[in-house]
Amino acid sequence: MSLLTGQTAVVTGGAQGLGLAIAERFVAEGARVVLGDLDLAATEAAAKKLGGDDVALAVRSDVTKLADVEALVDTAVQRFGGPDIMVNNAGITRDATLRKMTEEQFDQVIAVHLRGTWNGLKAAAPIMRENKRGAIVNMSSISGKVGMVGQTNYSAAKAGIVGMTKAAAKELAHLGVRVNAIQPGLIRSAMTEAMPQHIWDSKLAEVPMGRAGEPEEVAKVALFLASDLSSYMTGTVLEITGGRHL
Numbered sequence: 001m002s003l004l005t006g007q008t009a010v011v012t013g014g015a016q017g018l019g020l021a022i023a024e025r026f027v028a029e030g031a032r033v034v035l036g037d038l039d040l041a042a043t044e045a046a047a048k049k050l051g052g053d054d055v056a057l058a059v060r061s062d063v064t065k066l067a068d069v070e071a072l073v074d075t076a077v078q079r080f081g082g083p084d085i086m087v088n089n090a091g092i093t094r095d096a097t098l099r100k101m102t103e104e105q106f107d108q109v110i111a112v113h114l115r116g117t118w119n120g121l122k123a124a125a126p127i128m129r130e131n132k133r134g135a136i137v138n139m140s141s142i143s144g145k146v147g148m149v150g151q152t153n154y155s156a157a158k159a160g161i162v163g164m165t166k167a168a169a170k171e172l173a174h175l176g177v178r179v180n181a182i183q184p185g186l187i188r189s190a191m192t193e194a195m196p197q198h199i200w201d202s203k204l205a206e207v208p209m210g211r212a213g214e215p216e217e218v219a220k221v222a223l224f225l226a227s228d229l230s231s232y233m234t235g236t237v238l239e240i241t242g243g244r245h246l
């Protein structure tokens, strides 16, 4: 028996990168997944890659809009039952130093990460508490632990996700719902590949393990937190950094 046999997972920002890698790993462990993302065609292509309608569905869903996230979760309820697992993963960066960052760049990043994660909790928790089971995994970042130059918006949002995770964990623990967060460091994805080479190199130089992480290495930790392997863990934050920023 696989770790997620018969379970349903919703993954926001699931069309590519870490979200897609998490969905792939969950499907490999027997789960059915519903992917939400902004570009429907790309999300449908990702769902097809995962095995099509029997195991993976695609929904256009903007995490900054509660109604969209509710519709995403409702698709899981209607088509697959559940959700047993909610991964609040969607993300963007709008990096700039404090001097250059616009109010719009600040607001966009807060809306996607902080409001988006809250929308995911708000939409999934009522169903999970009714089912008396559920595991929620929130995507923070090591940037939220240490603060990064050019990321006053992103570091604030990712630190905020930690507080939100702990508060929700305390509210939902007695209802059978666990809420945990992960903090990846430098992981190879479209988001990090957009970085100028000298910034990539300077970040890499800080990693004791001497290499960037792969999306599959984040997916393994998401699987741990989503499955019964972590049945007595809630409100925790796991770093996936190759030892960076300990």
Ligand SMILES: NC(=O)c1ccc[n+]([C@@H]2O[C@H](COP(=O)([O-])OP(=O)(O)OC[C@H]3O[C@@H](n4cnc5c(N)ncnc54)[C@H](O)[C@@H]3O)[C@@H](O)[C@H]2O)c1
Pocket: 012, 013, 014, 015, 016, 017, 018, 019, 036, 037, 038, 039, 061, 062, 063, 064, 089, 090, 091, 092, 112, 139, 140, 141, 142, 183, 184, 185, 186, 187, 188, 189, 190, 191, 192
């Ligand atoms: N790659 C890394 O090194 C790294 C490190 C730490 C944390 N993270 C976090 O991991 C998550 C995934 O990042 P990634 O590296 O896979 O990036 P990515 O850019 O490859 O994927 C992010 C996905 O989120 C989607 N998205 C953006 N705004 C959205 C919205 N409003 N509603 C729904 N979907 C939206 C994008 O369309 C995209 O498919 C993000 O939360 C990111 O902050 C990444």
